[in-house]
Amino acid sequence: MPDTSADVTRVVARLADIQMRLLDIPDDAFAEKYRLIEERAKLRAEAANFAEMIDFERSDDDMLRELSALRSQMQSIEGKRIDLVKQAGGGSMSGEMGNLGGVQINKGIDDAYGLPRIKARIGIIKGTLSDRGVKVPEAD
Numbered sequence: 122m123p124d125t126s127a128d129v130t131r132v133v134a135r136l137a138d139i140q141m142r143l144l145d146i147p148d149d150a151f152a153e154k155y156r157l158i159e160e161r162a163k164l165r166a167e168a169a170n171f172a173e174m175i176d177f178e179r180s181d182d183d184m185l186r187e188l189s190a191l192r193s194q195m196q197s198i199e200g201k202r203i204d205l206v207k208q209a210g211g212g213s214m215s216g217e218m219g220n221l222g223g224v225q226i227n228k229g230i231d232d233a234y235g236l237p238r239i240k241a242r243i244g245i246i247k248g249t250l251s252d253r254g255v256k257v258p259e260a261d
Contacts, residue, residue, distance in 0.1 A: 129171050136164050176245070181255050188246045191239050192260050198234040202227045 139161045146153055176184070203223045231237065247257050 129168075132164050132168050132171070136161065136168070139164070176249050181250065181253060184246050184250055185255075185258075188243060188250075188257070191243050191246070194234075195236065195239050195243070198231065198236050198239070201230050201234070203230075 139157050143154065143157050143161075146157070203226055205220050205223045205227075250257050
């Protein structure tokens, strides 16, 4: 497989340049913003391909260790959530309305700690290992 370090460096530098230009561009420069956003999306897709190549080269044990660590992170984040059952109280209408706020708070917690990204990465690792014929252990 060819050395991709120069390509990765190019993509990262270009993504950084686009991000700076997006921050500096006037609010009303819609056509330029759209062009930069489209280019950023293409570069992100290219970066995702590099990530897949890196996973391909990693050992099964290394990927299993990462999977275990990510599962621990996920459990830690989920432990920070509000217990909606305890918060609901007697099941009154006010309890149900309070649950709506609790759901939003829990989503904010998940997003702030990167839980969607962690879950996505867990899925990628499990898929890669399954494709290799490796038995993926169940979560604790």
